[in-house]
Amino acid sequence: MTHHLVVLGAGYAGLAAASRAARRLHSSDVRITLINSGDRFVERIRLHQLAAGQALREYPIRSLLAGTGVTLLVGSVQSIDAAAQRIEVQTSQATSPVEVDYDTLVFALGSRADVSAVPGVAEYAHSVADAGSAIRLRNQLAALDAAGAGTVTVVGGGLTGIETTAELAESHPALRVQVVNDVAPGNWLSHRAQQHVHQAFDRLGIDVRSGTVVHGVQPGRILLSTGEQLAADVIVWAAGFRVSELAATAGFTVDGRGRMAVDRTLRSVSDPNVYGIGDAAAAQVGDAVTRMCCQTSLPMGQHVADVIADQLTGRTPTPFRLRYVWQNISLGRRDAVTQFTHADDSPRAATLRGRPATLFKEGISRGVMVALRHPGPYPPAVRRRAATGQPNRGQESLEK
Numbered sequence: 001m002t003h004h005l006v007v008l009g010a011g012y013a014g015l016a017a018a019s020r021a022a023r024r025l026h027s028s029d030v031r032i033t034l035i036n037s038g039d040r041f042v043e044r045i046r047l048h049q050l051a052a053g054q055a056l057r058e059y060p061i062r063s064l065l066a067g068t069g070v071t072l073l074v075g076s077v078q079s080i081d082a083a084a085q086r087i088e089v090q091t092s093q094a095t096s097p098v099e100v101d102y103d104t105l106v107f108a109l110g111s112r113a114d115v116s117a118v119p120g121v122a123e124y125a126h127s128v129a130d131a132g133s134a135i136r137l138r139n140q141l142a143a144l145d146a147a148g149a150g151t152v153t154v155v156g157g158g159l160t161g162i163e164t165t166a167e168l169a170e171s172h173p174a175l176r177v178q179v180v181n182d183v184a185p186g187n188w189l190s191h192r193a194q195q196h197v198h199q200a201f202d203r204l205g206i207d208v209r210s211g212t213v214v215h216g217v218q219p220g221r222i223l224l225s226t227g228e229q230l231a232a233d234v235i236v237w238a239a240g241f242r243v244s245e246l247a248a249t250a251g252f253t254v255d256g257r258g259r260m261a262v263d264r265t266l267r268s269v270s271d272p273n274v275y276g277i278g279d280a281a282a283a284q285v286g287d288a289v290t291r292m293c294c295q296t297s298l299p300m301g302q303h304v305a306d307v308i309a310d311q312l313t314g315r316t317p318t319p320f321r322l323r324y325v326w327q328n329i330s331l332g333r334r335d336a337v338t339q340f341t342h343a344d345d346s347p348r349a350a351t352l353r354g355r356p357a358t359l360f361k362e363g364i365s366r367g368v369m370v371a372l373r374h375p376g377p378y379p380p381a382v383r384r385r386a387a388t389g390q391p392n393r394g395q396e397s398l399e400k
């Protein structure tokens with residue numbers, strides 16, 4: 001009987017995990033199913049570009065999986081029954097959910113915009129956190145452009161907020177773009193990097209409104225903590241991500257933000273048959289927990305594949321280690337800033353700015369796609385046979 005490894009979510013983390021596990025394990029011992037809501041890989045780190053009107057390259061997931069033997073099941077995960085080790089997936093073909101049993105589960109459902117934190121955001125604001133929302137925003141901006149004028153307000157001065165604000169301002173010079181944030185956008189960056197962001201915002205004609213908190217969103221306006229109201233034709237919510245409730249509902253231990261709590265081998269702290277990776281999981285790295293970003297998700301996906309392969313082949317898995325090196329922030333297509341960081345993600349003084357940072361960021365973004373196509377390990381490891389007597393569905397934990 002083959003062991004069934006099921007990976008939920010084909011983002012940076014889940015796709016890397018499934019492809020790499022397939023290269024580490026024998027298909028006669030372990031079959032791998034990857035479940036995702038769509039059949040296209042979404043390059044989330046470019047969604048602000050999509051919203052700004054640029055065409056993104058299409059990546060059918062099946063072509064990224066070519067030759068791996070991984071089965072893609074397209075459908076939306078509805079529920080996880082941890083006791084029965086069973087997933088319910090709603091596909092477009094079936095009227096009732098399909099049941100998928102697993103021996104080992106990897107939870108990699110990523111994140112989406114946190115539109116429930118402030119009243120009115122879900123109804124009246126756009127986001128760039130998923131492809132559908134980015135396309136709706138793109139269409140709205142095109143209509144505003146066609147009208148010849150209008151105001152776009154981005155709420156959020158973090159990485160996504162800065163990138164989105166700059167991208168929209170550069171692509172829509174006829175529109176007035178403003179950003180609203182409680183503190184100055186990019187306030188965690190080094191002085192030099194902050195200066196560069198502010199200069200880029202000035203050059204692009206972006207109005208910055210900081211020192212105020214958004215309390216509500218209504219049609220065509222934003223309500224501020226100061227009692228003021230800001231008129232806006234299009235409102236973009238870029239003030240935080242939230243994760244799927246599925247991990248918490250299934251009874252897995254989660255942190256205060258609903259991210260699956262995992263140990264140093266990325267295994268759920270409450271269920272030995274389950275692993276959590278990417279934005280959807282919180283792993284300890286040094287004194288901090290992993291940041292929600294591609295820079296974390298891809299290595300988590302690669303590492304969990306090695307951990308599972310080690311577990312199934314009777315080896316001792318190594319703990320996940322991550323040293324952050326930089327934060328890359330695009331400021332439109334012709335400018336960027338790279339903030340080099342300490343291992344714990346805190347900023348160093350060193351930065352790259354302007355053209356070198358633009359080229360660097362583009363190179364990294366392309367490199368991510370290369371890594372997903374060629375998930376390693378390098379040099380190629382021999383496909384390991386599962387240790388005899390490895391538990392299958394319904395048997396005991398792998399950790400014996």
Ligand SMILES: Cc1cc2nc3c(=O)[nH]c(=O)nc-3n(C[C@H](O)[C@H](O)[C@H](O)COP(=O)(O)OP(=O)(O)OC[C@H]3O[C@@H](n4cnc5c(N)ncnc54)[C@H](O)[C@@H]3O)c2cc1C
Nearest residue numbers: 009011012013037044045076077110278279292293294295
């Ligand atoms: C505009 C933007 C710019 C960004 N820029 C950067 C950057 O420059 N650098 C960086 O490091 N990070 C960046 N990020 C963050 C980065 O994109 C995320 O951290 C990363 O995508 C997380 O990867 P993941 O695999 O955990 O999840 P995702 O990439 O979100 O993948 C999760 C997958 O699960 C699927 N899924 C979700 N729910 C279900 C369900 N119920 N059933 C079936 N499938 C489901 C989704 O469709 C998706 O395919 C950016 C994010 C945004 C939005």
